[in-house]
């Protein structure tokens with residue numbers, strides 16, 4: 422789903438999925454490493470153990486992983502410029518003015534705004550389609566990461582658009598009520614409303630949104646479920662909510678997540694994880710996921726992103742006022758509270774978040790590192806953890822530079838994760854099998 426085609430999906434669903442649903446660990450499990458790579462030395466050496474694990478991804482496979490991930494850096498920039506072009510189609514080529522005419526056929530200003538917002542969502546989706554079809558369909562197939570046919574991909578994309586409109590259009594319409602009624606303080610109300618909206622979506626997502634895209638069912642009875650539940654109880658987690666979902670219909674990646682908010686929080690494993698990983702590896706992943714829950718990452722995420730959202734809205738207010746004062750007449754925007762400014766507002770949000778990427782990535786990556794450490798303590802499976810980290814590295818660059826990791830990584834790199842696991846192992850050799 423494209424950031425620029427769905428404004429609200431950026432600040433609401435996009436952020437909520439990143440922060441709260443924490444789609445943390447996607448793994449493409451294909452090779453068959455054994456956990457013996459680090460067990461042959463009598464004196465355990467963290468550096469050489471880490472190096473041994475890293476050297477299991479080499480040659481063409483390493484190049485493919487680096488190329489996929491580094492291509493993502495370029496795509497972020499392309500996405501930003503593409504978004505600027507989309508905004509200019511609305512503002513300079515007159516598409517926005519035509520939408521305003523259509524919306525103007527009804528009397529009520531809120532209804533006018535709602536119609537304009539829905540038209541904007543639809544047309545921005547259409548204009549962004551060429552880039553999204555390349556990024557999300559062709560490129561994923563090029564790297565062997567997607568299981569979707571084109572028709573299935575399109576259906577899912579349209580479902581996403583539908584959810585975006587149903588949830589996002591009323592939200593944006595309310596934002597314009599705030600813009601009209603609260604004057605220059607609108608951004609305070611807008612930021613507060615956005616945070617509440619994110620919490621609301623995060624609460625609804627596991628129960629009402631995720632099942633639109635995947636089938637969720639309770640994990641079947643058996644040894645694995647017993648072990649996961651035992652691990653959950655040992656960490657004081659309410660033991661009922663362990664689900665499996667059929668991600669294999671979309672992707673080859675293995676994943677698990679903690680999603681939801683308050684009473685809808687749940688832990689879910691995807692079927693790729695269950696089918697492709699050993700019980701030890703599943704436990705290593707579940708330990709990490711339980712870490713997110715026990716360490717209250719959802720609530721901390723609300724606070725961290727809440728602060729960021731206030732800063733973003735303050736900048737947005739400043740930039741909107743400046744631009745509308747100088748370019749408003751040419752772009753058909755009468756004032757800051759005129760819904761005709763929505764394409765500009767959408768672009769500015771993506772522009773600000775683009776430059777905030779190192780900050781948002783670092784906020785998420787820090788939680789991921791904490792969850793890794795928790796997972797090592799909970800599952801006590803450092804080699805299984807390292808193997809999973811190598812699986813993840815098939816599409817996430819395994820050994821980036823320090824600043825590259827700070828700027829572009831929303832999860833720790835394979836090197837950092839494996840070093841952490843091997844340090845843990847070195848200090849808990851008696852606990853390891």
Ligand SMILES: [Zn+2]
Nearest residue numbers: 445446789792
């Ligand atoms: Zn995580």
